Amino acid sequence: xxxxxxxxxxxxxxxxxxxxxxxxxxxxxxxxxxxxxxxxxxxxxxxxxxxxxxxxxxxxxxxxxxxxxxxxxxxxxxxxxxxxxxxxxxxxxxxxxxxxxxxxxxxxxxxxxxxxxxxxxxxxxxxxxxxxxxxxxxxxxxxxxxxxxxxxxxxxxxxxxxxxxxxxxxxxxxxxxxxxxxxxxxxxxxxxxxxxxxxxxxxxxxxxxxxxxxxxxxxxxxxxxxxxxxxxxxxxxxxxxxxxxxxxxxxxxxxxxxxxxxxxxxxxxxxxxxxxxxxxxxxxxxxxxxxxxxxxxxxxxxxxxxxxxxxxxxxxxxxxxxxxxxxxxxxxxxxxxxxxxxxxxxxxxx
Amino acid sequence: xxxxxxxxxxxxxxxxxxxxxxxxxxxxxxxxxxxxxxxxxxxxxxxxxxxxxxxxxxxxxxxxxxxxxxxxxxxxxxxxxxxxxxxxxxxxxxxxxxxxxxxxxxxxxxxxxxxxxxxxxxxxxxxxxxxxxxxxxxxxxxxxxxxxxxxxxxxxxxxxxxxxxxxxxxxxxxxxxxxxxxxxxxxxxxxxxxxxxxxxxxx
Numbered sequence: 001x002x003x004x005x006x007x008x009x010x011x012x013x014x015x016x017x018x019x020x021x022x023x024x025x026x027x028x029x030x031x032x033x034x035x036x037x038x039x040x041x042x043x044x045x046x047x048x049x050x051x052x053x054x055x056x057x058x059x060x061x062x063x064x065x066x067x068x069x070x071x072x073x074x075x076x077x078x079x080x081x082x083x084x085x086x087x088x089x090x091x092x093x094x095x096x097x098x099x100x101x102x103x104x105x106x107x108x109x110x111x112x113x114x115x116x117x118x119x120x121x122x123x124x125x126x127x128x129x130x131x132x133x134x135x136x137x138x139x140x141x142x143x144x145x146x147x148x149x150x151x152x153x154x155x156x157x158x159x160x161x162x163x164x165x166x167x168x169x170x171x172x173x174x175x176x177x178x179x180x181x182x183x184x185x186x187x188x189x190x191x192x193x194x195x196x197x198x199x200x201x202x203x204x205x206x207x208x209x210x211x212x213x214x215x216x217x218x219x220x221x222x223x224x225x226x227x228x229x230x231x232x233x234x235x236x237x238x239x240x241x242x243x244x245x246x247x248x249x250x251x252x253x254x255x256x257x258x259x260x261x262x263x264x265x266x267x268x269x270x271x272x273x274x275x276x277x278x279x280x281x282x283x284x285x286x287x288x289x290x291x292x293x294x295x296x297x298x299x300x301x302x303x304x305x306x307x308x309x310x311x312x313x314x315x316x317x318x319x320x321x322x323x324x325x326x327x328x329x330x331x332x333x334x335x336x337x338x339x340x341x342x343x344x345x346x347x348x349x350x
Numbered sequence: 351x352x353x354x355x356x357x358x359x360x361x362x363x364x365x366x367x368x369x370x371x372x373x374x375x376x377x378x379x380x381x382x383x384x385x386x387x388x389x390x391x392x393x394x395x396x397x398x399x400x401x402x403x404x405x406x407x408x409x410x411x412x413x414x415x416x417x418x419x420x421x422x423x424x425x426x427x428x429x430x431x432x433x434x435x436x437x438x439x440x441x442x443x444x445x446x447x448x449x450x451x452x453x454x455x456x457x458x459x460x461x462x463x464x465x466x467x468x469x470x471x472x473x474x475x476x477x478x479x480x481x482x483x484x485x486x487x488x489x490x491x492x493x494x495x496x497x498x499x500x501x502x503x504x505x506x507x508x509x510x511x512x513x514x515x516x517x518x519x520x521x522x523x524x525x526x527x528x529x530x531x532x533x534x535x536x537x538x539x540x541x542x543x544x545x546x547x548x549x550x551x552x553x
Contacts, residue, residue, distance in 0.1 A: 013351060088381070118400070119400070119481045119482075119483070120400050120401060120404050120481075120482070120483065123401070123404035123405075123408065124404060126404070126408050126412075127404050127407035127408045127411075127412065130407070130408055130411065130412025130413070130416075131407070131411065131412065133412075133416055134384070134416075134419075137416070137419055137420075137423070138381070141377060141423050149423075152423075153420070153423075153424075156416055156419075156420050157420075160413065160416060160417075163412070163413075180483060320528065
């Protein structure tokens with residue numbers, strides 16, 4: 001598409017610009033649709049676990065529930081507390097939403113369907129996800145209210161803690177694949193186990209990493225059982241307490257876009273991305289994007305399942321898990337994996 | 351296109367640096383600083399140092415500035431007192447500013463005078479060569495291995511030092527023993543009794 005537009009009357013520069021803009025919209029708009037649907041799926045799964053029906057009124061099977069909610073929120077009045085820092089108060093949800101969309105630029109949906117196939121894809125993801133905390137912290141501070149402020153403090157500490165272990169887990173995958181490029185990481189998983197299974201997660205050396213990454217990604221997105229930032233029994237609604245209308249909706253959308261991103265990352269790093277689960281020729285007839293979405297859906301189901309069944313962690317338990325359990329294990333695993341890779345590539349040193 | 355991006359990033363860096371100094375609210379200062387970091391990373395990207403750019407965002411924006419923000423948000427700052435200190439430190443500040451200005455003038459002078467050979471050329475990685483990360487790694491782990499490890503040791507010592515300085519034993523604090531809590535079974539804590547009518551249970 002980029003080449004085609006560059007060859008038309010637009011010329012190379014403007015053509016590139018228009019093509020990239022179109023591709024961004026091509027990712028962002030379906031993503032918003034996916035977010036709306038995944039909210040519905042989330043509520044349905046939780047309802048099923050709680051033996052309820054869940055949303056079932058708006059549209060067939062309640063499928064349009066999220067859109068009805070969106071319309072309702074859109075029509076509401078935006079209330080800005082008089083004590084709030086107005087500019088930052090409005091900036092915070094925008095930051096959260098933008099950052100949640102930014103990271104999708106490097107996610108490969110299939111071998112060719114990737115907006116920016118850059119060599120530092122993993123680092124880019126790390127950099128962007130480390131920005132996510134600002135939306136929360138700024139909203140907590142700018143609200144000028146007790147509960148959001150507590151929530152912001154918690155969120156900052158929580159996200160930083162789990163980013164450390166996520167970094168080490170990413171490093172061990174990068175060591176295994178030998179590249180920072182997300183597409184190359186997926187390709188390296190082809191036929192990884194016995195030349196048949198397309199997934200790093202089944203490798204006994206990387207399986208613990210896969211489990212830790214799943215748990216860390218729940219903590220990183222402040223998703224239950226780690227939703228200490230929005231613990232309603234302690235903090236009302238956390239950093240979103242003072243928000244209403246679209247500013248609230250932006251937080252909401254950003255949160256779910258982040259959850260989807262983390263599902264995608266889980267799939268790309270450990271479960272073979274757009275590759276079919278096993279290396280069997282007929283399965284390659286199915287487009288890669290379908291495999292990616294199916295796998296993402298499985299991961300998301302685990303997210304919902306955990307929300308419905310696991311009680312919320314206490315704050316000190318959360319910190320302990322991050323710093324005293326995940327961090328040492330992941331550091332140890334980096335040594336283990338790098339030792340294995342060295343022996344695998346260069347032979348036994350003695 | 352590149353020129354346009356350069357001037358965009360550079361002007362935002364300078365403007366946000368200035369706002370960082372002039373902002374009255376320290377939280378705003380930190381946020382302007384973050385914007386400056388972010389655009390500096392953009393400048394790094396323009397010269398083809400994508401790895402450095404990513405590191406700048408991950409380390410400075412993602413970790414250091416969050417900690418700054420964390421501390422500044424919790425501080426109870428008296429703005430009047432801050433401004434009173436301004437006049438007192440003005441001479442020292444002016445001296446520092448003069449030194450920096452002189453250095454910049456010397457630097458620019460030496461650069462325009464030429465004679466620095468290749469330093470004048472715009473540096474960038476050759477297209478199609480090894481990627482940033484590979485090139486950096488190949489240098490860091492071979493030619494500069496001892497310097498690299500020395501830097502690592504210094505950081506480790508600094509970390510240990512910080513922990514030793516702030517770690518103090520306090521008496522009279524109840525600390526939970528996680529292992530005890532996790533290994534405790536229902537049988538240790540509860541018992542099942544069927545008391546006869548009118549007898550009650552001894553606790």
